[in-house]
Every structure is written in C-alpha cells, then in structure tokens.
Amino acid sequence: MTEFSKIELEQTLEEAKKEIEHYKKIAKQAGNLYLRETEALSKLLRWRKQAEEELRESEERFKFLAEKMADIIWTVNLDFQTTYVSPSIEKILGFTPEERKRQTLEEMITPGSLKRAQMMFLEELRRDEAGNADPDRSVIIEVEYYRKDGSTVWMENSMKAMRDNSGAIDGMYGVSRDITERKIAEEEKTKLQSQLQQVQKMESIGTLAGGIAHDFNNMLGIIVGNTELAMDDVPEWNPARHNLEEIRIASMRARDMVRQIMAFSRQSPQKMKPVRISRIIKESLELLRSSIPKTIEIHQNISSDSDTVRADPTQINQVLINLCTNAAHAMGEKGGVLEVSLKNIELDECSAIHYHDLSLGKYIRLTVSDTGHGIEPKIMERIFDPYFTTKKVGEGSGMGLSVVHGIVKTHGGYFLVDSELGKGTTFQVFFPCIEDEPEPEVEIAVEIPRGKERILFVDDEKAMVDAIQPMIERLGYKVTARTSSIEALEAFRANPDQFDLVITDFTMPNMTGMELAKEFLKLRSDILIILCTGYSEHINEYKAKASGIRAFLTKPVFLGEIANTIRKVVDDD
Numbered sequence: 415m416t417e418f419s420k421i422e423l424e425q426t427l428e429e430a431k432k433e434i435e436h437y438k439k440i441a442k443q444a445g446n447l448y449l450r451e452t453e454a455l456s457k458l459l460r461w462r463k464q465a466e467e468e469l470r471e472s473e474e475r476f477k478f479l480a481e482k483m484a485d486i487i488w489t490v491n492l493d494f495q496t497t498y499v500s501p502s503i504e505k506i507l508g509f510t511p512e513e514r515k516r517q518t519l520e521e522m523i524t525p526g527s528l529k530r531a532q533m534m535f536l537e538e539l540r541r542d543e544a545g546n547a548d549p550d551r552s553v554i555i556e557v558e559y560y561r562k563d564g565s566t567v568w569m570e571n572s573m574k575a576m577r578d579n580s581g582a583i584d585g586m587y588g589v590s591r592d593i594t595e596r597k598i599a600e601e602e603k604t605k606l607q608s609q610l611q612q613v614q615k616m617e618s619i620g621t622l623a624g625g626i627a628h629d630f631n632n633m634l635g636i637i638v639g640n641t642e643l644a645m646d647d648v649p650e651w652n653p654a655r656h657n658l659e660e661i662r663i664a665s666m667r668a669r670d671m672v673r674q675i676m677a678f679s680r681q682s683p684q685k686m687k688p689v690r691i692s693r694i695i696k697e698s699l700e701l702l703r704s705s706i707p708k709t710i711e712i713h714q715n716i717s718s719d720s721d722t723v724r725a726d727p728t729q730i731n732q733v734l735i736n737l738c739t740n741a742a743h744a745m746g747e748k749g750g751v752l753e754v755s756l757k758n759i760e761l762d763e764c765s766a767i768h769y770h771d772l773s774l775g776k777y778i779r780l781t782v783s784d785t786g787h788g789i790e791p792k793i794m795e796r797i798f799d800p801y802f803t804t805k806k807v808g809e810g811s812g813m814g815l816s817v818v819h820g821i822v823k824t825h826g827g828y829f830l831v832d833s834e835l836g837k838g839t840t841f842q843v844f845f846p847c848i849e850d851e852p853e854p855e856v857e858i859a860v861e862i863p864r865g866k867e868r869i870l871f872v873d874d875e876k877a878m879v880d881a882i883q884p885m886i887e888r889l890g891y892k893v894t895a896r897t898s899s900i901e902a903l904e905a906f907r908a909n910p911d912q913f914d915l916v917i918t919d920f921t922m923p924n925m926t927g928m929e930l931a932k933e934f935l936k937l938r939s940d941i942l943i944i945l946c947t948g949y950s951e952h953i954n955e956y957k958a959k960a961s962g963i964r965a966f967l968t969k970p971v972f973l974g975e976i977a978n979t980i981r982k983v984v985d986d987d
Contacts, residue, residue, distance in 0.1 A: 486569070489576065489587040494519040494535075497585065506569075506592055508562030524566060527557040535586070538575065542583055549581065550574070556593065568597040627672050631948035632875055634672075635970035638665045639881025642973045646888060662972075669970055686825075688850040691730060691778055692721045692756055698734045699754060706742045709749025716756045721778050722852050723845045729821045736818045737782040737841050744786025744839060755781045758847070772828050776847040783840035789833040797831070862974050863981040864890040867914035871895045872902040872930065873946075874922040882971070886917075889977055899925040903933055910938040915984065917976075920947035928961060935962050942983050946971060 486507075487500040496515045504510050509517070520528060534555050541547040552574045558566050573588025645658045695716060703712065723730075734754070741752050759765075760776050789797065797815050822829050826846050833839040869891050873879050876897050883895045894913070896902035899922045906913065916934055920927035931943045944965045945958045958966040964983045967976065 486590040488590065489585060491585045506567065507559060522559060524558040524560065531555065531557060539583065542575070549577070567592060568594045627948065629948065630672060631669070631969040632878060634665055634669055636877045636881050638662065638970040638972055639878070639885055641665065643881065643884055665970060666972070686724055686726050688722050688848060688852045689725050689727050690721055690852050691723050691725065691845065692716050694727050694730045695734060695754065695756055695780065698731045702735060702738050706738070706752070707749060709747065710742055710745055711751045713751060713753045714755070720758060720776070720847055721756065722848055722850060723778060723825070724848050725825055725845065733818050733821055733843065734780070734782070736815065740815070741782060741784035741786065741839070744784050746786070750785035753783045772844060777844045778847055780843040780845070781840060783838060785838040788835040788837055789839055790835065862889065862977045865981060865984065866890050867984055868892045868912060869894070870902060870906060870913045870916045872899060872916070872918040873897065874919060885973055886976065899930045903930060906934055907937060910941070913941065915942045915944065915980065917944045917946065920945055931961065931963055942987055944979060944983060
C-alpha cells in the first residue's frame with residue numbers, strides 16, 4: 415500500500431466515523447421524537463377514552479332524567495311528526511313512545527288546541543324569516559292532549575326551535591307538564607267569581623226591588639183608599655160600583671204579588687208552620703204566568719183532600735218557581751206543555767219499596783212535567799250539584815236545582831226525576847202531610863167596626879193622607895192629619911192627652927216612624943201607636959212591637975183591615 419492510499423483510507427474512515435455519529439444523532443432524535451409521539455398518542459387515547467366515558471355518563475344521566483321525570487320531553491320535525499318522546503308519556507297519556515311517533519298532530523291534540531299550536535308555529539316561522547327575533551327564543555303554550563282512553567289532559571308546553579347547520583328551523587323540541595289540576599282550579603275560580611257577581615247582582619236587584627215595593631205599595635194605598643171612598647159614595651145598584659169593586663180586587667192581587675216577590679227574594683222573613691200547599695202552588699202559578707212565554711201552555715191539576723204540610727211558604731214557592739222555570743227553559747221558543755199537579759198518596763209496605771228514603775205514611779206529591787228536550791243520561795247524576803248548569807253564560811247560575819234539593823230535604827221530603835231525550839222531564843216532590851190545622855188567614859169582617867177615638871195620622875205623602883184620613887173619619891173617628899213628622903211631634907207635644915191613638919208611616923224625611931214613636935212614648939208612655947210601611951228592610955213586626963208599638967200594618971191598607979186593627983189595639987188596651 416502506497417503512502418497516498420494510507421492517507422485516503424484514514425480520511426475515509428474519519429468521514430465514515432463522522433457519518434456514523436451524524437446518523438447516531440439522527441437516530442437519537444428520531445427515537446426521542448418517536449417517544450414523544452408515542453406519549454402524545456397515549457395521552458390522546460386516554461383523553462378520548464375519558465371523553466367517551468363522560469359522554470356515556472352524560473347520556474345515561476339524560477336518559478335517567480328523561481325516563482324518570484314526570485314531564486314529557488319531545489322533539490318534532492317541520493311536519494309535526496314526533497322524532498323523539500320520553501317514556502313518561504305512557505304514564506301521563508297512556509301511549510308508548512313508538513305509538514306516539516306514528517300519530518299525526520290531529521290525533522294528538524283537540525281541535526281548539528290544534529288551531530292555536532299551528533298559528534303559534536307559523537308566527538315563529540314568520541319572525542324567523544323577518545330576521546329581527548332572538549334565534550334562541552322560547553315560547554310557552556297550553557295544549558289539551560288526548561289520552562289513550564279518549565279523555566283529555568291539559569299540558570303546558572315550553573318549546574324552542576331546532577336548527578340545522580345553516581341556522582334554519584328544522585323542527586321543535588320542548589317539555590310538556592301536566593297542568594290539569596291548575597286548569598280545574600282556574601275554572602273553579604272563574605265560576606266562583608261569576609257566582610259572586612251573580613250574588614252581588616241579586617243583592618242589587620233585591621235592594622232595587624225593596625225601593626220599588628215601597629213606592630208601589632204607597633201608590634196602591636192611594637188607589638185603594640180612593641177606591642173604597644168612592645165605593646162608599648156609590649150605591650150598590652150603580653154600574654160604577656162594579657167597576658170600583660174590580661179596581662179594589664185588582665189592587666188586592668197586586669199587593670199579594672208584591673208580597674210574593676219580596677218573600678221570594680228573601681226580603682220577607684218566613685218560618686216553618688202548618689200551611690196548605692195547594693194555595694201556595696196556585697198563587698205561585700199565577701205569578702209565573704206573566705213570566706213564562708205564551709207559547710207554553712200551563713195545565714194544572716190541583717186535587718187533594720188533605721194538603722197541610724209543615725213548611726216555609728217562601729221556600730215552597732221557590733221550589734215550584736225553580737222547577738217551572740227550568741221546564742220552560744227546556745221547552746225553549748218552540749213552546750210546549752207545562753203540567754203541574756198535586757195529589758195525595760199513602761205509602762204502605764208494598765208501595766214504600768219504590769221510595770227507599772221515605773217511611774210509611776201520608777204524603778202530598780207535587781209533580782212538574784214538561785215536553786222539552788229532556789236530560790242526557792250522562793249528566794242526570796249531576797243536576798243537583800252546586801254550580802252545575804247546561805245553560806249558557808248569563809242564563810243561569812247552576813244553583814237552582816241544588817237549592818231546590820236542599821229545601822226538599824229540609825222539609826223531610828223526597829225527590830224523583832224521570833227524563834227521556836226528546837220527550838221531556840218529570841220532577842216529583844213528596845212532602846209529608848201533617849194533621850195540624852193551618853194558621854188561619856186574616857179575614858175582613860163583613861160588619862166593619864167603628865169608634866169615636868181621637869187619632870193622629872202621620873204620612874209624608876199628601877195623596878195618602880187625602881185618601882186615608884176621610885176613610886178613617888167615615889168610621890166615626892176624629893182624625894188630625896200631618897204630612898211632616900216634625901209638625902206631628904209639635905202637635906202631640908202641645909197636648910199629649912188630646913189623642914187616643916197614633917197611626918204613622920215608617921219612611922219619612924227628618925224622622926222615621928220609629929224615631930217619632932219613641933218621642934211620643936217619651937211624652938206619654940201609654941199612647942197607642944200603629945206603624946205602617948210600604949216596605950223597609952230595617953223594620954218588621956217583631957222589631958216594631960219590641961219598641962212599644964202596638965200593631966204593624968203593611969201598605970196598601972184596606973178599609974176593613976185598618977178598621978179591625980184600630981179596634982183591636984184600642985180594645986186590647
């Protein structure tokens with residue numbers, strides 16, 4: 415080997431060593447990079463596994479909440495087809511999630527709710543197209559859903575729009591909560607508010623009726639007074655006497671009608687006492703005739719040998735008027751026949767089995783039947799429930815039959831109802847008969863009693879004084895009349911012993927009749943006082959007599975009535 419070749423070999427070896435070192439460095443760097451990449455990959459795998467675990471746990475938590483919560487979670491597409499619904503739907507509505515996904519929106523919710531839901535969805539689409547609304551907005555709507563058994567349930571739906579990658583709406587998702595109990599409570603609240611308004615309206619009508627009754631009775635008093643004065647002047651053979659008698663009879667009927675109206679509106683106190691029910695029924699039918707349409711014929715068959723019952727006449731009147739009013743409503747504008755009958759029946763061991771709530775004995779049966787549309791079987795059990803009514807808003811409060819039922823039960827009676835759709839309804843009411851004699855009615859004596867006592871007559875209506883003063887004077891009494899309570903007190907104070915009796919109106923300016931009577935009694939404790947009133951809720955016979963007043967008269971006052979009252983007060987004293 416030459417010297418040159420040795421030098422070249424050494425150089426080549428040196429270069430080879432450098433190459434080897436270089437490649438060692440590269441290999442080392444590659445190893446380090448591999449280790450780092452391996453470590454990073456390992457970390458990435460760990461992170462992915464952790465994320466998958468967290469996602470799985472999140473899905474499980476969502477699934478748990480969706481399956482366990484009482485509310486229904488759902489999603490729908492733009493065709494309102496259900497794409498997801500939580501299992502809680504089966505507990506609330508009875509449908510499985512699979513059944514729900516096959517249903518159309520019309521099969522899910524009632525027609526009224528369907529219309530509202532569609533309008534709401536269209537409105538949301540319009541807002542979205544306008545571009546000036548919050549894309550994350552949510553809406554709440556109350557919807558009535560069908561249950562699987564055909565019933566319905568109200569649910570509150572809180573929902574938002576689902577959007578695709580471009581931001582356009584491609585469906586809705588939301589949560590539905592059962593609010594049926596809340597809706598029922600709201601309906602009951604509305605009914606109660608309506609009932610309160612009805613009560614307030616009836617109170618206002620009652621107050622108005624009281625004022626009208628007072629003025630009307632005063633006018634009747636003037637008519638009656640002048641009629642009886644004219645009758646006293648006209649001989650019996652004169653044809654005018656018959657006309658005057660008709661005026662007098664009509665005035666008596668008008669007075670009785672006012673008393674019935676006031677009693678029916680509960681402004682006239684009543685109590686349970688022996689009464690003849692046939693008389694109450696006949697009077698009530700006379701009162702009803704003017705309020706029931708002429709297209710309805712009223713047939714009555716009031717036949718009874720013994721019809722005395724222990725009752726509140728006002729409540730019996732209320733029973734009949736409620737039943738007849740309902741019957742008239744059932745027949746409507748087409749009209750029909752309203753039949754009212756009264757009959758005695760006696761229940762023995764055989765017949766009593768048909769009336770399980772009645773004991774053996776004698777009863778009076780009141781029957782009210784109509785030829786109206788009848789009562790549907792499904793609501794028959796509810797007709798006596800308070801506030802239940804099939805009438806339109808404003809036509810009835812739903813208290814009529816419940817009140818009637820309560821009255822009948824209070825009187826120890828019994829109720830039967832029979833109805834057929836398209837043919838009519840019959841109500842039968844049974845009242846137990848009693849052997850007691852009814853309280854006698856006040857009868858006007860044929861021979862009108864007279865006297866010579868000195869009477870102070872006080873009434874702020876001059877026309878009333880002009881009618882009553884001569885009427886009392888023709889009975890032989892000496893009458894001093896005053897149209898002012900102040901002037902009457904001054905006349906009495908000037909000489910208390912010049913009067914034997916005072917007859918005073920109750921409602922007067924400055925001093926009421928009660929206040930005036932107290933002043934008279936202070937001046938002379940033994941003075942006899944008769945109090946008259948057209949109507950007032952502040953005074954009645956009990957209050958008047960408790961204050962030292964000897965008698966209480968309700969206008970209009972007829973000649974025989976005032977004559978008998980004067981003599982009774984004076985003679986009893």
